């Protein structure tokens with residue numbers, strides 16, 4: 697497994713996304729993934745599955761120090777007391793004494809950024825999360841957090857895949873040495889049936905989904921968290937790490953339309 701080093705943690709570059717999996721389905725999927733060698737699990741209080749993930753981790757033989765768990769505080773809970781309550785609830789459901797990364801899941805309109813990051817920094821100081829970070833922050837918000845508040849954020853988790861250009865924010869993150877964690881790395885599954893990607897995959901005896909993932913993972917400071925409930929897909933996604941794309945493949949992928957954003961709730965701020 698490849699890792700990214702960021703803010704004192706070692707982030708496995710390929711993780712398991714868990715949105716829209718709950719209960720037994722989620723527990724079985726996480727158990728399967730841990731058995732296959734996944735060491736990075738992505739969840740959030742909003743997913744309603746931290747309890748199932750906690751069961752799967754407890755049942756696994758993976759040593760805690762070998763496992764990376766990310767969870768997130770929902771954007772209705774961004775005042776200090778609510779962050780603490782949400783964090784305590786997440787930890788309890790996950791059956792852990794600390795998480796590895798705690799993210800602000802979505803920005804909210806009237807959030808008090810200094811107060812939020814002070815609270816997150818305290819959780820880090822207390823050793824209850826090893827690192828803190830953000831998701832769905834645009835460049836303007838990142839500037840405030842990174843350059844004014846100087847919060848030690850370990851990543852920005854955003855939608856990124858072969859069908860969506862994220863060049864401006866990638867450049868900003870790279871300049872600040874902050875990894876980009878790509879969510880919806882398979883364009884919510886659509887990448888698997890993309891004809892250009894299928895053709896590239898055929899050349900390498902690989903699937904279109906593997907091509908889409910390797911294209912992301914070949915980029916500096918990028919990690920990806922594909923969600924897969926099926927064991928075969930989980931194994932195939934891990935196998936993407938062994939694929940070698942060539943210049944012609946990258947050129948063909950660069951030529952795909954890149955204006956497809958699939959996640960954009962009304963409360964998200966405008967993107968740069």
Ligand SMILES: NC(=O)c1ccc[n+]([C@@H]2O[C@H](COP(=O)([O-])OP(=O)(O)OC[C@H]3O[C@@H](n4cnc5c(N)ncnc54)[C@H](OP(=O)(O)O)[C@@H]3O)[C@@H](O)[C@H]2O)c1
Pocket residue numbers: 712713714715716738739801831832853854878879880881882883884885886888903905906921922923924925926928929930932933959
């Ligand atoms: N921070 C945020 O605001 C945010 C927003 C969205 C998502 N996320 C995180 O990112 C994760 C991934 O995003 P996502 O779940 O929306 O989309 P995704 O990972 O791009 O796509 C998931 C879909 O792809 C399918 N799939 C997985 N591997 C495959 C393979 N090898 N071949 C064919 N199909 C495959 C899955 O099928 P099966 O499940 O049926 O196997 C599922 O339908 C989420 O689960 C969540 O953890 C974060």
